[in-house]
Amino acid sequence: MMPFKNNLQSALDWLEGTITARLNTHFGVDIAFEPLPLTYSNDDSWLGRFLREQKPELGELAVLVLALVSHLRPNVLDKLIAAHLPDGGDFSEFGGVRGTTHRGILPTGETAQYVLAGDDLEQRLTVQRILSSDHWFARKHVLWLEPVREGEPVMSGRLIVDPEIVEEITIGQVTRPSFGADFPAEYIETKMDWEDLVLHQGTLSQIREIESWIKHNDTLLNDWGMGKKIKPGYRALFYGPPGTGKTMTAMLLGKHTGKDVFRIDLSRVVSKYIGETEKNLSRLFDKAENKNWILFFDEADALFGKRTDIRDAHDKYANQEVAFLLQRIEAYNGVVILASNQRANIDDAFVRRLQTIIHFPMPRPEERYEIWLKTFPSQIAIADDIDWRHIAARHELSGAGILNITHFCAIDVLAKQSLRMDLKGLEAAIQREFVKEGRIL
Structure with a gap:
């Protein structure tokens, strides 16, 4: 089998062929299930790096690709089943669930067992171990089974792949999480x-x-x-x-x-x-x-x-x-x-x-003096009656307080169309900040 140019395309085609082979055996089209070989190239795609760094076994790779398939080929599972059940019908052996907004089949642990093991109990238990909390998939937060309600088979939980992996595969980068209820x-x-x-x-x-x-x-x-x-x-x-x-x-x-x-x-x-x-x-x-x-x-x-x-x-x-x-x-x-x-x-x-x-103590007078000098925009002309050392020594303010005063003064001189700050205007801004902080000048 010649290597595919795209590892992801190769893996998805391989999975689709494997599922087809399992279904053909299940519905009597073929006598025995024959797993397909997978060949991949040593590229710098996410999957290529994953294969080099993690060295997954074939069964582990198959579970990962199955967990990804709904994100990359959303209708493929429905299409493959429909080829054998064109009129629909119950097919509980395949597992899978319907999502809230997604209309296609979402694979579960039972789906992974069916595709990789069929009725072979030993192989089904091997798949279950791959999806256990002790497996490196779960420890490294690659993929896991969605928890199910008490009393239901654990393997009926959906296959959940880390959303960041999906992002990296689909858009080529992992974006920063957005602020919200799920990420406070x-x-x-x-x-x-x-x-x-x-x-x-x-x-x-x-x-x-x-x-x-x-x-x-x-x-x-x-x-x-x-x-x-x-x-x-x-x-x-x-x-x-x-x-x-x-x-x-x-x-x-x-x-x-x-x-x-x-x-x-x-x-x-x-x-x-x-x-x-x-x-x-x-x-x-x-x-x-x-x-x-x-x-x-x-x-x-x-x-x-x-x-x-x-x-x-x-x-x-x-x-x-x-x-x-x-x-x-x-x-x-x-x-x-x-x-x-x-x-x-x-x-x-x-x-x-x-x-x-x-x-982080309140700044001392010499530090306040430095903050005043660094904070005021150079575009504002400072009147001769303003002595920054005297201002710094007289008024105990935090760096944020000085920034607030500077901000107010800058807006004020712009509004007055006069880029000059005198002592009276500065003292008024300082008084305003003290009142805001609940202090008396």
């Missing part, structure tokens, strides 16, 4: 750079430690053999008042290490219903596994806060959520950053497992 996290990025962020020198040096871990982690765990002794991943706590650079630092770490940063929306994660919080967290960490993402839990107190004494069922389940979260974070092999206004708000069980705890 938002991709965040920044156009700023390290020189735009003004931090206390001690804070900055600790951040460099995280950057070094990200860059050298593979060498440490794999080449130096530390993977047997330490847990995967890196866990950090950023704490300090709002607006002191915690979120910006997370984004810059991602930008300069080539990692996507996702901010977790805790309002979408925490649920009043028992067990729902754990389900939401599972979906999040399952999606993030092996992606090397930076997961940023802003206002982390809602999930990582101190556990309470058990007084009622609510306390019991709240503590179970904390324990579950602790387990998932410890197993995550990327970077997890918790952000909180107060270090004391975070449960001690999390604190003990953190590699680093970084304080």
Whole structure:
């Protein structure tokens, strides 16, 4: 058999021929089932790389292609069955289910057993082992069986292939997940750079430690053999008042290490219903596994806060959520950053497992002076009565507060068609920010 130019086309044709051969034997067209040989080329397609890296057995490859067929040839199973049952009819041996929106047959574990094993019990059990939770398919999140209702045969569950594999095969890349109910996290990025962020020198040096871990982690765990002794991943706590650079630092770490940063929306994660919080967290960490993402839990107190004494069922389940979260974070092999206004708000069980705890204090006068200079647009002419050192010394503001004031001033001078900022206008903007923060100037 000559190699096909396209491995995926070859595999789909091979699967279709295998199903046809099984059906011909079942309906008496052929005397015996003869599996077809499969030849593939060593190309750089997803399937080509998968075959080289994972080296699946023929049965494993057949299950994978069967799980993909509905995404690539949606009507092929109906067409092959219709060739033998043109008037329709019940064909329970083949398995398969109908979807909610998809009109064709969706293959199940029973479909895989029928196609690859027929009535051979030993071979059917081999297929079942391929689809078990212990198989590398499930461990590496390649494909799995959809759970079925209690009491129904486990193999009647649909074959589910990782949606990211489908994306890579069909559009050639894996897109970032969209924020929503199934993925309560938002991709965040920044156009700023390290020189735009003004931090206390001690804070900055600790951040460099995280950057070094990200860059050298593979060498440490794999080449130096530390993977047997330490847990995967890196866990950090950023704490300090709002607006002191915690979120910006997370984004810059991602930008300069080539990692996507996702901010977790805790309002979408925490649920009043028992067990729902754990389900939401599972979906999040399952999606993030092996992606090397930076997961940023802003206002982390809602999930990582101190556990309470058990007084009622609510306390019991709240503590179970904390324990579950602790387990998932410890197993995550990327970077997890918790952000909180107060270090004391975070449960001690999390604190003990953190590699680093970084304080983001309110900027000191000299740091505020630098922020003022870096933040104001050069297009605005600064009046002589504005002394930035005096402004920085007099008004205790966070970096975010100074940015808000700058934003207001820039809009104000544009609206007045006068690109000049005087002390009176600046003081009015500062007063506005203090009122917004509930403080008195």
